[in-house]
Amino acid sequence: MRRSQVDSGTTDQRLLDSRGPSDWVHTDPWRVLRIQSEFVEGFGALAELGPAVGVFGSARTRADDPAYDVAERVGAGLAEAGFAVITGGGPGAMEAANKGASEAGGISVGLGIELPFETGLNPWVDRGINFRYFFARKTMFVKYAQGFVVLPGGLGTFDELFEALTLVQTQKVTSFPVVLLGVDYWSGLLAWLRDVVLEQGKISAGDLDLLTLTDDVDLAVSLMVEARRGRGPTADVAEQPE
Numbered sequence: 001m002r003r004s005q006v007d008s009g010t011t012d013q014r015l016l017d018s019r020g021p022s023d024w025v026h027t028d029p030w031r032v033l034r035i036q037s038e039f040v041e042g043f044g045a046l047a048e049l050g051p052a053v054g055v056f057g058s059a060r061t062r063a064d065d066p067a068y069d070v071a072e073r074v075g076a077g078l079a080e081a082g083f084a085v086i087t088g089g090g091p092g093a094m095e096a097a098n099k100g101a102s103e104a105g106g107i108s109v110g111l112g113i114e115l116p117f118e119t120g121l122n123p124w125v126d127r128g129i130n131f132r133y134f135f136a137r138k139t140m141f142v143k144y145a146q147g148f149v150v151l152p153g154g155l156g157t158f159d160e161l162f163e164a165l166t167l168v169q170t171q172k173v174t175s176f177p178v179v180l181l182g183v184d185y186w187s188g189l190l191a192w193l194r195d196v197v198l199e200q201g202k203i204s205a206g207d208l209d210l211l212t213l214t215d216d217v218d219l220a221v222s223l224m225v226e227a228r229r230g231r232g233p234t235a236d237v238a239e240q241p242e
C-alpha cells in the first residue's frame, strides 16, 4: 500500500502501544499456541536424550514404604545400564526413581504437570519440564521412553500403563516392554485381565504378552536392555522419516 492507503504509524508501534481487551488469552485459538509451545519445548529438551525408560508409580508412596526402595533401585539400575530415567517428576515413587538415577550418575528426567495441589518437581530431577496439558506430557513419555517400569500406583499410574498398552495394541507405537514391578500389588489386576477381559474376548492373548510381572529389579532392567538390543544400533537416535 502507498500514500493514503498506508496506516499511520508502524506495525511495531501498534503492537507495542496497544493494550486492548485481554479476554482473548483465554480462548481456544490462543490455547492452541500454548499447547504447541509445550510440544516445541518438550521435543527440544528431549530430542538428544538417548535411550530412556519411563518409570511410573504412585505419588503417595512414602519414603518408608518398601516400594520407595524398589523405585530407587530401579532408577539406579536403569541409569547403570545406560538409560535416562523419565518420571512424572512428582513425589513418591517418581522421586525415588529420580533419586536412584541421579545418585547413580545417570540422567534423571522429570515431566511435571500443573495440578491444583501443586507439588513442583522433586529435588532429584536434573532435567525437568513442567506441562500444563496432560496429553502433551504423555506424548513425551511415549516418544522418548523405549520401555516402561510400572510400580504400585493409583489412577494416574493406571492411566499411564493403559495408555502405553493401548498405543501398542493399536500399533500407534513400536512394541516396547512394560514391566509391572510388585507381584502382590499387580497380580489381581493381571488375573482380572486374563480371567475376565481376555475370557470375554475384549482383548487378545497377545495383548497380555507385552506385560511382565515380577519383583526382580534386575530382571526389569535386563528386559529393557534386551529390548534396546532388539531395536538395533539406531536405538539411540531412533530417527525415522515421516
Ligand SMILES: C/C(=C\CNc1ncnc2c1ncn2[C@@H]1O[C@H](COP(=O)(O)O)[C@@H](O)[C@H]1O)CO
Pocket: 055, 056, 057, 058, 059, 060, 087, 088, 089, 090, 091, 094, 111, 112, 113, 115, 119, 152, 153, 154, 155, 156, 157, 158, 160
Ligand atoms: C497427589 C500428590 C501429588 C501429585 N503430583 C504429581 N506430580 C507429577 N506427576 C503426577 C502427580 N500425581 C500423579 N502424577 C502422574 O501419575 C502417576 C501417579 O499417579 P497415582 O495416581 O499417584 O498413581 C505418576 O506416574 C505421574 O506421572 C501429592 O500426594
